[in-house]
Amino acid sequence: MIIQTQDYTVFLGAIDIYLAPFLQRQQYSNIAILVDENTRQYCLPYLLEVVPSLKSAVILTITSGEQHKNIDTCAFLWQQLLEYQFDRRSLLLNLGGGVIGDMGGFVAATYKRGICFVQIPTTLLAQVDASIGGKLGIDLGGIKNSVGVFQNPQAVFIDPQFLQTLPARQLLNGFAEMVKHALIADADYWKKLQTVDISAPQSWQELIHTSLLIKKEVVEADPLEQGLRKILNFGHTIGHAIESYSLQYDSEPLLHGEAVALGMIAETRLSVQQGLLPESVGTQVCNYLQQQFPAYQIPNDAIATLTYYLQNDKKNSGQKIQSSLLQAIGNAVYDQTIGIDQIDFNRLTKASSVENYTLF
Ligand SMILES: NC(=O)c1ccc[n+]([C@@H]2O[C@H](COP(=O)([O-])OP(=O)(O)OC[C@H]3O[C@@H](n4cnc5c(N)ncnc54)[C@H](O)[C@@H]3O)[C@@H](O)[C@H]2O)c1
Ligand SMILES: [Zn+2]
Structure with a gap:
């Protein structure tokens, strides 16, 4: 191909x-x-x-x-x-x-x-x-x-x-970016990814192809990241803060994709909170992400550090962050302004039972 x-x-x-x-x-x-x-x-x-x-x-x-x-x-x-x-x-x-x-x-x-x-x-x-x-x-x-x-x-x-x-953990690391591609740009691809069992041998070529076409289209529409390309940052605003925190404090830090998966959970919740995404869709996305990706316990005393990382991200200022959010599965919007106090870091941890989990 x-x-x-x-x-x-x-x-x-x-x-x-x-x-x-x-x-x-x-x-x-x-x-x-x-x-x-x-x-x-x-x-x-x-x-x-x-x-x-x-x-x-x-x-x-x-x-x-x-x-x-x-x-x-x-x-x-x-x-x-x-x-x-x-x-x-x-x-x-x-x-x-x-x-x-x-x-x-x-x-x-x-x-x-x-x-x-x-x-x-x-x-x-x-x-x-x-x-x-x-x-x-x-x-x-x-x-x-x-x-x-x-x-x-x-x-x-x-x-x-x-x-x-490639070790399974590294596969999952890349898979997070593929899930992101589906969420921001392609509802059919999202459905296809739901059927992938990452632990079983996969025929990756078609899936990689779809991801590459999505990334290419977005990058070519906005090579210098002045607008549309920012949708590729979905999950990354909060994900980067969690990744930086983990790199600094954990003996075995999260991989980038693992942090981005947590970021996507948080940013999907924010999409619902902002009235952009129906709650039922947000629940579906979060449940899937929580099933696929490892849980991570964010200590209560980490919130100040995470806030610090968010504030020092060059895209953000003061108590506000700039993020890309979802309007639907397969449809993202960029340059959304959110208050840092709206982020609920405590609820990124995997719920003991996904069925009992309610979004807000
Ligand atoms: N340029 C970009 O657009 C872009 C996008 C995403 C990430 N990145 C960068 O990529 C880096 C992360 O990349 P990564 O996740 O590939 O990490 P990595 O390059 O550290 O590779 C992960 C591990 O897998 C091993 N490995 C690689 N191929 C293997 C194989 N086929 N079989 C067995 N082991 C193998 C490596 O030796 C390494 O230990 C970060 O520095 C990040 O900033 C760049
Ligand atoms: Zn990434």
């Missing part, structure tokens, strides 16, 4: 069909493959087996984890590219999750004022979310994505085969 964005092509399906001819067409002077220890173990052997011409590529390995998405790792990578004498006609293949894609893309976009790079996302989150939109970057001083650029890859190759070795 081929998805043509305005600037590059996303190839979805068995990677050998698409990548080998692509490399032959382009004739790069040098090729490096960026991996972490997990994608080196689980993804690289398959890639080299199905695209044997890559066997001569330089392999650059970094340590996995968001904490390594920083300037020190970039300096190491720039240095490596210099040592291997990569010139401006060389290519970097980023084989991994969103950390590899964001940082590898940033390194390529800045090395010698920019060399070509290709994204080969290997997590569900990176396949459905990070692969479209051109956002690249690293973290600085504990603040996520604080340094970066917008720059498009030469191409993106998404092969659902890579998901076979």
Whole structure:
């Protein structure tokens, strides 16, 4: 399957069909493959087996984890590219999750004022979310994505085969973004996702395709995030605050998608509270999210910290937050102003029995 964005092509399906001819067409002077220890173990052997011409590529390995998405790792990578004498006609293949894609893309976009790079996302989150939109970057001083650029890859190759070795928790992490795509833009997709049992083997390709089309359409309608693109932030205003809190205080922090799922519960409730979404629909959405995603206990004394994070989000000011909310399943509105005191963090915890759970 081929998805043509305005600037590059996303190839979805068995990677050998698409990548080998692509490399032959382009004739790069040098090729490096960026991996972490997990994608080196689980993804690289398959890639080299199905695209044997890559066997001569330089392999650059970094340590996995968001904490390594920083300037020190970039300096190491720039240095490596210099040592291997990569010139401006060389290519970097980023084989991994969103950390590899964001940082590898940033390194390529800045090395010698920019060399070509290709994204080969290997997590569900990176396949459905990070692969479209051109956002690249690293973290600085504990603040996520604080340094970066917008720059498009030469191409993106998404092969659902890579998901076979992905831990269940990481699958669910990406699934949260797919649920978001359905809620903001596509009621039929929402119905389809209801039938997915994440713990069973899946044929992911069709679902990934639908998510990519939704993200592409929204991003292309508003590349600079001045309006419509903000609907992709549904669940993220409150989700980011919970994610930041968890990163700072929990020994095993929530993953991004897990925090976004909690954010979607809170923002769905706010949609009902604001009179935008019928209560019965809100209940249906919240029940589903609570069944699919792990519960999280937010301590009472965390509310002040969460409020602090919300207030310091650049989109918000004072006691008000700006959020995207739902008007219906498949229909979101952006730039909704809400009072922080309207958010009920205590009620994000999973109810002991979903049947007994009442929304307000
Ligand atoms: N650019 C964007 O638009 C965009 C969008 C969403 C997220 N992001 C960024 O993406 C990052 C999160 O991405 P992520 O969730 O993919 O995390 P990640 O890159 O840290 O990958 C998660 C874990 O899975 C492992 N892994 C990757 N592929 C595997 C496979 N096929 N089999 C087994 N293990 C595998 C990795 O080594 C890592 O340990 C964040 O830094 C976030 O800011 C960027
Ligand atoms: Zn997200």
